[in-house]
Amino acid sequence: MPTFNNSYSRMVAWLKVILPLVALGLLSTMFLISKSIDPTKSLTYAQVDLDAVMREQKISGPSFSSVTKDGAAITFSAESARPEEGKNRYSANGMVARIETPDGAVVDINAQDAMIDGSASQIDLTGGVTLVTSTKYTIHTPGLTTSMDATNIASYGPVTARGPLGEISAGQARISQQSGNSGTYLLVFKGGVKLVYDPPAEGEN
Structure with a gap:
């Protein structure tokens, strides 16, 4: 070594x-x-x-249309929707709806959020809801319920409206078929109704 x-x-x-x-x-x-x-x-x-x-699964841009049992055409669309717990239930954002009744009336509805219950044929709209009718009423309410198989729209909160008669405030507003008069629909305000009358100026329709 x-x-x-x-x-x-x-x-x-x-x-x-x-x-x-x-x-x-x-x-x-x-x-x-x-x-x-x-x-x-x-x-x-x-x-x-x-x-x-x-x-987090979502459905982008869902829409559907149908005809109610009283003959009104109804269409719904949303920015997005997702399934919720329970059978046939969906939450949606950016809901837009149109209801066209047989007598020619039209109601356009916009809401921030919606809960669609297919089993009950009902949609709950929340987050601030706006309705515009062909009779020139614009209605604002925190939320409302509308049926999918019949023309039956009801707010579940106070409403403010602007229409041909002026400014209206009420505890509730409802649009439904007139009882006993098929094909005729009514917009009814109730629950502490207050009207500030504002007549149209001369020359206005």
């Missing part, structure tokens, strides 16, 4: 032995760590992400 005359040569000789052993130890540690990873944990996280996606 060769001999070394100085400490530098001895250090180099030792490093030639120690460094490969250190490298081998590091490689062994890396392999041991990689084997300790539980692949089922990755699958668990992936499942959680999938569940979140399923909960």
Whole structure:
């Protein structure tokens, strides 16, 4: 075995032995760590992400139309909708509706939010609702309920309206078919009705 005359040569000789052993130890540690990873944990996280996606599923731009049992044509559309818990229930944003009755009247409805209950054939509109009728009434209310199979619209909050007679405030407004007179529809204000009469100027219709 060769001999070394100085400490530098001895250090180099030792490093030639120690460094490969250190490298081998590091490689062994890396392999041991990689084997300790539980692949089922990755699958668990992936499942959680999938569940979140399923909960956030949306229908973009849904719309539908039908004819009610009293003969009115009704159409609904929304910016987006998503299924809710329960059978045939959906929440929607940016709801727009139009109801055209057999006597020629038209009601356009805009609402921020809606809950559509297909089983009950009912839509609850909330978040601020505006109705514009062909009889020149513009009505504002916090929310209302409308049927999908009959012409029956009722606010469940106070309303303010502007129409041919002037400014109207009331506890509720309802649009429905007149009882015993098929084909005739009425807009009724009730519950503390207040009218500020503003007659049209001469020459206005």
